[in-house]
Amino acid sequence: MNSTMEDELQPQLVYALVFGFILVLGLPLNAVSLWILLRRHSLKSPSAVFMVNLAISDLLLVISLPMRVYFYATGTWPLGATACACITVLFYSNIRSSTIFITTICVDRLLAVVYPLRSRHLRTSSNAWKAAALVWLFVVVVSIPWSVKLTRFLRGNNESTCFAFIRRDPNRSSMAYFQFVLVFTMLVVNIVCTALVSWTLRTHLSDSARVSNK
Template sequence: MAHLEEVSPVLNKTITSETVNNLTTADCNFTSEGFTIFKTIACILIFAIGIILNSLAFWVYFCHIPNTNAIIFYLKNLVIADSLLVLSLPIKILKDNRPSANLNKAYCSFIACIFYLNMYSSVFFLAYIAATRYLKIVRPLRNYAFRNLKTAKRLSLGTWSILLLLAILFAILINKDNKPKLSNSPICLRDGVGQRAIYFFAHTAGLVMFFVVLAGICYCYLQISTQLHLLPSSPSLKKQTKAKNNILILLVVFFICFVPYHIIKLPYILSQTELISDCYWQRVLYYAKESSLLLSTLNACFDPVIYFLFCKAFRSKLGLDKRALEPNEISVPANASQVMLD
């Protein structure tokens, strides 16, 4: 769901500390040149690293690794989401540094939708990977449809379709008024009770959805950790530790990239709908939201670590795992413990 860039403000007058709290919401929409430079440098670095890593991942997954199981298919969808997110960054950089009515219109109508659509699709695909690992390790001898490749394809198509539909609908509704919220600043959120209501309920629903997904990933990790701890010590102990660490790394990436943004999101929503009208706190929440959004974007650089950890064929193609199976090679586990850890 698209979370549009509501504040890209310009204020052409000096403001003292005594007048900050007396400013109206319209007057309070501004940012510092130093912060804009910081965001620009950060986005350029993320774009440069992300485009290299995701181009490599795209080449390996789509040119050399067939769809042999659900996790590989989810990882391929994650590559697509990350690649599109990275490709949306140049327009965001231009919008922050060279604001114009046409560029802002293009960003609000299209680019912001792509950016947030792919951010939330990444959230879902990371959750699907965690759930698949949970079923494989905690319930290895049961045949769940969720682990099937056919189900993974249907679930992925459904995820993309629903998120795309919601993003388009949100963009149409939030931009239906031709009058911008500020006359001297190109922004996406429009004036009007209707637009504010749509904005508030849409993003509140997204916030609830995110924390439900987060709770599910935490549950999967705890169950996997408990199950691996109960396995008898054996030559597979190294595999047990590796399986536990892999899902822990996924959880850490999830926390670093997405949790800060969604903690800031609710008070930021309140400030944009003027339920928080104090200028000082609006500015603080704006800076916090933009900073946490950079962390969310950084996910496009962290996900290649997950590709490396969760796919033997990926490591093998890069020449980093000589013992990895070829994509079409099938292993036959000797017991349930081996099924869990393969």
């Protein structure tokens, strides 16, 4: 019995240490990044708009970590089902939004480097804000139904175990599958965009070198 409890506590302590490390580094770094972006950079460029939204998304993700650290360190949850569901949804929602904003930054770089003339009418700050608003709307629309179902599930079961009990949520498998598909799709887009940008830059640099030599 004691060995079983020790086996359950060890992964929880690892989670507490990992999330605590991310919290200690992520909170000040993302706050400073957001402050620099807002104070030093103009929000008139689409790149700056997407970077600000990425910093906000990462900051919201980090804000959801303190109670996770507390839970995994103590094994108890004192705040009830609604708070547990809200923090869980905040955590996963901002993983999605961060992933999407990283991809939008990559696509923006692709348009700027590979199609600089044809994308001038697309790469505007107003379009960037519209795209950011659509990302947040998508995240909210996906998150609200899951948060309602998760709250009902926790209230009908043992809410004091919070994140440990969420693993038994019947809706968790479908959300995990959706998360995997989303992240995999964004990864493919990022790889393709990065490859095209790198190829374009190498081509232009080699052409410039040949012109200089001539």
